[in-house]
Amino acid sequence: xxxxxxxxxxxxxxxxLLWEQEHLATYGFDGTAALYxxxxxxxxxxxxxxxxxxxxxxxxxxIPVVARGSGTGLSGGSVPVHGCIVLCLVQMDRVLxxxxxxxxxxVESGVLTQKVAExxxxxxxxxxxxxxxxxxxxxxxxxxxxxxxxxGLKYGVTRDYVMGLEVVLANGEAVFFGNxxxxxxxxxxxxxxxxxxxxxxxxxxxxxxxxxxxPRTKKTLLATFSQMDAAAETVSAIIAAKIIPxxxxxxxxxxxxxxxxxxxxxxxxxxxxxxxMETDGHPGVVEEEAQQMAEIARNHGAMAVQLAQSAEEAVQxxxxxxxxxxxxxxxxxxxxxxxxxxxxxELANMVRFIQQTAAKYEVxxxxxGHMGDGNLHPTFLTxxxxxxxxxxxxxxxxxxxxxxxxLGGTITGEHGVGLAKKPFLPRAIGDSSLGLMRQLKRTLxxxxxxxxxKIFD
Ligand SMILES: Cc1cc2nc3c(=O)[nH]c(=O)nc-3n(C[C@H](O)[C@H](O)[C@H](O)COP(=O)(O)OP(=O)(O)OC[C@H]3O[C@@H](n4cnc5c(N)ncnc54)[C@H](O)[C@@H]3O)c2cc1C
Numbered sequence: 329x330x331x332x333x334x335x336x337x338x339x340x341x342x343x344x345l346l347w348e349q350e351h352l353a354t355y356g357f358d359g360t361a362a363l364y365x366x367x368x369x370x371x372x373x374x375x376x377x378x379x380x381x382x383x384x385x386x387x388x389x390x391i392p393v394v395a396r397g398s399g400t401g402l403s404g405g406s407v408p409v410h411g412c413i414v415l416c417l418v419q420m421d422r423v424l425x426x427x428x429x430x431x432x433x434x435v436e437s438g439v440l441t442q443k444v445a446e447x448x449x450x451x452x453x454x455x456x457x458x459x460x461x462x463x464x465x466x467x468x469x470x471x472x473x474x475x476x477x478x479x480g481l482k483y484g485v486t487r488d489y490v491m492g493l494e495v496v497l498a499n500g501e502a503v504f505f506g507n508x509x510x511x512x513x514x515x516x517x518x519x520x521x522x523x524x525x526x527x528x529x530x531x532x533x534x535x536x537x538x539x540x541x542x543p544r545t546k547k548t549l550l551a552t553f554s555q556m557d558a559a560a561e562t563v564s565a566i567i568a569a570k571i572i573p574x575x576x577x578x579x580x581x582x583x584x585x586x587x588x589x590x591x592x593x594x595x596x597x598x599x600x601x602x603x604x605m606e607t608d609g610h611p612g613v614v615e616e617e618a619q620q621m622a623e624i625a626r627n628h629g630a631m632a633v634q635l636a637q638s639a640e641e642a643v644q645x646x647x648x649x650x651x652x653x654x655x656x657x658x659x660x661x662x663x664x665x666x667x668x669x670x671x672x673x674e675l676a677n678m679v680r681f682i683q684q685t686a687a688k689y690e691v692x693x694x695x696x697g698h699m700g701d702g703n704l705h706p707t708f709l710t711x712x713x714x715x716x717x718x719x720x721x722x723x724x725x726x727x728x729x730x731x732x733x734x735l736g737g738t739i740t741g742e743h744g745v746g747l748a749k750k751p752f753l754p755r756a757i758g759d760s761s762l763g764l765m766r767q768l769k770r771t772l773x774x775x776x777x778x779x780x781x782k783i784f785d
Contacts (some may be wrong), residue, residue: 329368329411332391336371344372355414358401360748361662362641362712367408370542374419376494376502376533383531384500386413397469397525400461402665403746405526409780415531417468419712424534426451427428430508431539432491436470437532444489444537456483460650468532476742478649481700482574492536493519498773506536512696522585526744527779529772543608547618548642551625551633552599556580558629560676563699565624567672571617575606577649583656583694590655593648599631604649652696660709666725668732669703669741681731689720703741745783753784
């Protein structure tokens, strides 16, 4: 590694090439429990040209390269491959353009998601994808994972807001795919190949993002239920009433308790489930939809429905959902957050199955998630040092994924496959899809140097 470090130092200078033990330790993991590997070195490029030079060097010497943003990933995607170059893009953090005529923002990969959202907001615009990690995640990481967020039900996910991408390929060539045109069908949509590719097909260095006008107003409601089924049926009834709220999130009993102990937002501890519901848009429509949603919740047996009376109260309601992961993570030494996803019609089934499976294997699982888009987060509260319990967790997790697939769903709605979901991918997507993915990988990365061993072997 000494020679590699010396060669890369010539490209980046000594400040931006780290290979001392104490630095490497901090880049050995991401947000996923129980995964760690040591990189050979960490490169912190500031320009596409530097990324190009590093990739050319890696290709010539067949050294694996693992792209990294903030390392908040929840499937082990940016965990190093032993001895690799970690290519960390956080210093490529320039906002290149905010184009108010075309409603686009051109940014480098290392810009934080929150910064994109704030700049759009200041211009009277909205960048809708809002993963709960947005204060710390990079926009490059969001694109590489095709991240979703609380507003996904109405506004879609990261992919829906990417109009163009600059990618440095495995051989070091930099290519820009896409443009500012709303319509473009010239050939295959190559940018889409790289969105959600988890650093296995190319290094994303900058992107052109689509913005939308900021909704004029928003209303936030919190409904509490004494039965899980009633909450799930409320969600189905809201959708069936042709209302598409911008947020339709849920917390189960265990999560409610943890959130209340952590954030003291005044949640009722006797509730089996809570729904956070938000509608945004034109004031007249928002008023009507908020009333309709409250009525539907009451008609389906909600114990209480509260309408936020001020912007502060709305933030307080939303906090209950936004802090769910952190609140659960405090409870036990190891937190394993999954994102099994099912068609909305199967939500009640799936939540019940998760609870039964947790009881069967005697493990603690708090579930919360994006109920409006069927994306659930069963969260295992465990201890990785307890081998017997970890074995039961693995078994319960496998059964939950199998059930999600049986119900017409998927093993991951937004966190990606990485290392953590790799064993479950073949049964989720089948041999033909997997075969095509492998072919694509071989074509774009013939020497398998880009994040090898992630998604599939
Ligand atoms: C508290 C918490 C809440 C979360 N909430 C959500 C949520 O609501 N929705 C959601 O979808 N996710 C969520 N996540 C997961 C995570 O934040 C997202 O996956 C995020 O997009 C990762 O961004 P990052 O910058 O940390 O990327 P990293 O974790 O560093 O990398 C993620 C993957 O992308 C690849 N990658 C990173 N940058 C690039 C690049 N420039 N080019 C090519 N490949 C690259 C890496 O190799 C890796 O495979 C949450 C995580 C935490 C810890």
